[in-house]
Amino acid sequence: MSLVSDITALAPGQLLARGVARHLAALGMVTVEELVPTRGLRVDVMALGPKGEIWVVECKSSRADYMTDSKWQGYLEWCDRFFWAVDADFPTDLLPECTGLIIADAYDAEVIRMAPEDKLPAARRKVMVQKFATHAARRLQALRDPAAFAGLG
Amino acid sequence: MSLVSDITALAPGQLLARGVARHLAALGMVTVEELVPTRGLRVDVMALGPKGEIWVVECKSSRADYMTDSKWQGYLEWCDRFFWAVDADFPTDLLPECTGLIIADAYDAEVIRMAPEDKLPAARRKVMVQKFATHAARRLQALRDPAAFAGLG
Numbered sequence: 001m002s003l004v005s006d007i008t009a010l011a012p013g014q015l016l017a018r019g020v021a022r023h024l025a026a027l028g029m030v031t032v033e034e035l036v037p038t039r040g041l042r043v044d045v046m047a048l049g050p051k052g053e054i055w056v057v058e059c060k061s062s063r064a065d066y067m068t069d070s071k072w073q074g075y076l077e078w079c080d081r082f083f084w085a086v087d088a089d090f091p092t093d094l095l096p097e098c099t100g101l102i103i104a105d106a107y108d109a110e111v112i113r114m115a116p117e118d119k120l121p122a123a124r125r126k127v128m129v130q131k132f133a134t135h136a137a138r139r140l141q142a143l144r145d146p147a148a149f150a151g152l153g
Numbered sequence: 154m155s156l157v158s159d160i161t162a163l164a165p166g167q168l169l170a171r172g173v174a175r176h177l178a179a180l181g182m183v184t185v186e187e188l189v190p191t192r193g194l195r196v197d198v199m200a201l202g203p204k205g206e207i208w209v210v211e212c213k214s215s216r217a218d219y220m221t222d223s224k225w226q227g228y229l230e231w232c233d234r235f236f237w238a239v240d241a242d243f244p245t246d247l248l249p250e251c252t253g254l255i256i257a258d259a260y261d262a263e264v265i266r267m268a269p270e271d272k273l274p275a276a277r278r279k280v281m282v283q284k285f286a287t288h289a290a291r292r293l294q295a296l297r298d299p300a301a302f303a304g305l306g
Contacts, residue, residue, distance in 0.1 A: 018298055025294065048290065126282075133282055133285045133286035141174060
């Protein structure tokens with residue numbers, strides 16, 4: 001795994017995710033990317049708030065990227081709030097009104113429409129915070145000590 | 154923050170922490186370093202198990218390092234199990250019997266004596282998993298996107 005502070009190495013959706021992560025950090029939330037809440041689903045950005053709030057943000061770099069996503073409604077049951085993150089040129093009229101909207105670039109982002117809240121049951125929230133912690137710590141160790149997961153000394 | 158896969162950059166206690174983190178990963182736990190459970194305390198290694206188990210591991214590189222630690226009993230109330238991690242030359246007779254013992258080097262570690270379990274109350278466990286998740290995700294973002302916390306574009 002390589003460091004990704006060189007933004008030329010990032011795909012368009014990852015650039016949006018970087019800006020989203022920066023903005024959510026400024027709001028006091030922490031984020032991870034590519035968490036798998038359940039088999040067959042992988043969220044672009046999962047955010048955790050100070051009181052255990054769970055947000056999911058799906059990053060769409062183009063109309064085509066959005067139109068081919070058949071899975072997004074599956075994310076709703078894994079978060080309190082669901083957002084799309086798109087760039088300033090995206091045709092936002094395409095997006096369902098019942099979802100949140102974030103306009104982002106690689107450097108920052110802004111919440112344009114707050115997502116409605118549909119609170120997770122307590123038991124599922126507990127599972128998601130545990131998954132978030134595990135995912136973040138594994139990725140952190142993989143960056144700090146790459147050999148730890150390669151079976152090398 | 155720099156990458157620390159170059160072990161020549163690590164202090165003796167950090168070398169032990171690296172080996173501990175590798176061994177605990179092999180046991181199915183995830184770890185972070187230098188988490189602050191409460192003001193004035195900073196644990197060397199905090200580990201999280203798949204069922205939310207919280208272990209604290211204090212790494213002591215020498216007899217002097219151990220003898221000058223006046224805070225370790227303060228860690229007990231923040232974990233289910235408490236361990237010392239020391240190298241193979243450490244005079245382990247010094248260590249209290251009621252604590253766990255891990256022998257470590259920079260490359261791996263082994264649990265020599267399992268720590269007794271003193272289970273966290275559910276409310277505190279919830280707080281600790283949340284703190285663990287927040288700490289791990291912040292450190293991860295700081296490594297992946299150093300400018301995010303520097304106020305730079």
